[in-house]
Amino acid sequence: MNRKNDRENRHGFNKKERENDLSEKGENKEGRNADLIIGRNAVSEALRSERVIDTLLVARGERNGSIGRIIAECRDKNIVIKEVDKKKLDFLCGQGNHQGIAAYAAAHEYAEVEDIFALAEERGEDPFIIICDEIEDPHNLGAIIRTAETTGVHGIIIPKRRNASLSYAVGKTSAGAVEYVPVARVGNLASTIEDLKKRGLWVYTADMDGQNWCETDFSGPVALIVGSEGNGVSRLIKEKSDFVVSLPMRGKITSLNASVAAGILMYEVARQRLGIKAK
Numbered sequence: 001m002n003r004k005n006d007r008e009n010r011h012g013f014n015k016k017e018r019e020n021d022l023s024e025k026g027e028n029k030e031g032r033n034a035d036l037i038i039g040r041n042a043v044s045e046a047l048r049s050e051r052v053i054d055t056l057l058v059a060r061g062e063r064n065g066s067i068g069r070i071i072a073e074c075r076d077k078n079i080v081i082k083e084v085d086k087k088k089l090d091f092l093c094g095q096g097n098h099q100g101i102a103a104y105a106a107a108h109e110y111a112e113v114e115d116i117f118a119l120a121e122e123r124g125e126d127p128f129i130i131i132c133d134e135i136e137d138p139h140n141l142g143a144i145i146r147t148a149e150t151t152g153v154h155g156i157i158i159p160k161r162r163n164a165s166l167s168y169a170v171g172k173t174s175a176g177a178v179e180y181v182p183v184a185r186v187g188n189l190a191s192t193i194e195d196l197k198k199r200g201l202w203v204y205t206a207d208m209d210g211q212n213w214c215e216t217d218f219s220g221p222v223a224l225i226v227g228s229e230g231n232g233v234s235r236l237i238k239e240k241s242d243f244v245v246s247l248p249m250r251g252k253i254t255s256l257n258a259s260v261a262a263g264i265l266m267y268e269v270a271r272q273r274l275g276i277k278a279k
Helices: 003-011 015-025 040-048 067-076 086-092 113-123 138-150 168-173 189-198 235-239 258-274
Strands: 036-038 053-059 080-084 101-105 128-133 155-159 183-186 202-212 222-227 243-246
Touching: 036 040, 040 053, 040 067, 040 101, 053 067, 053 086, 067 080, 080 086, 113 155, 113 183, 128 138, 128 189, 128 258, 138 155, 138 168, 138 258, 155 189, 183 189, 189 202, 189 222, 189 235, 202 235, 202 258, 222 235, 222 258
Parallel strands: 053 080, 128 155, 128 222, 155 183, 202 222, 202 243
Antiparallel strands: 036 101, 053 101
16 A cells, blocks of 8 residues: 555545535535525524534544434434545534534525425426436536526426535525525435436436437426536436436547536527527
8 A cells, every 4th residue: 555545544535535526515624605604503593593404524433412413313314424434524624613413504404305396387288307317416406496597497306415505615606596596305216307307307318329409309397417526317217217318429539517517408498488480
C-alpha cells in the first residue's frame, strides 16, 4: 500500500468520497456550509421547529444519550439516516463539536406524488412527470429541475437512496426552479412507477437501443425516466417502462450528460403538447 492510500485509509474515507460530499452538499474546502446543522441540541431544535431535514448523519457506533431519540424521530419523519465514520463527520463539520450527529437541511420542502397530480389538474393538463433513477450528481439534478420548469413538467420523482437530494448545490444549479417544480422522494421507485401506470401514464425510458426520440408519440399522460451517466437506467426500472427512446449518437462518445439528454426529451414532449410543427 502506498503512502497516499495509507493516509486515506487512516482517515476513513478517500479523496473522491470527500469531493463527492463537497459537491453534493455545496460545501467549500474550508469547512462546513450553512446547510449543515451540527450537535444534538441543534438537530433536536431543527426537528422540533419542523425545519425540513434532508439527511441525518450519525457517527458509527454512536447511540448513547439523546442520539437514540433523534434517530427514532427521524425514522418517524421518513428522513434518510446515514451512518458515517467519525473522522469523516469531523471533516464535514469543520472540526466543530458535532457530538456524534449532524443533519443537512433541505434546500426546499419535498412534495408528495399527489401534489404533482394536483398541479397537473390545476393547470388542466395531462400529467408530465420526470423520474430520476440514481442521478447522483447534484448539478445534473439541478439542471434537470431547471429545464423541467421551462418545459411545463408538473413534478419530479426521485428515490430516497442512491440519488442526489434537494441540497444546496441542487437548489443553486436549478437557478430557483426548485421553488416551482414539486420534487417527491419515494422509497420504492419500481412500485411508484407501477402506481403511475395504473393512473394512466405512459412510461418512457431514455436509454440505448430504443426507438428514435423524434419519431415517438409522447401524447397523453407522460412519465419520462432518466438514469445516471455511468450506469443508465437500472434493469428493473427499465423493465417497468412501456417504451424505450434513444437519441442518435454520431460521434465516438457513446453517452450524453444526463441533464442534456433529459432536456432534449423534455423539449420534444413540450413541442408535441404545444402542437409546434417543423417546417
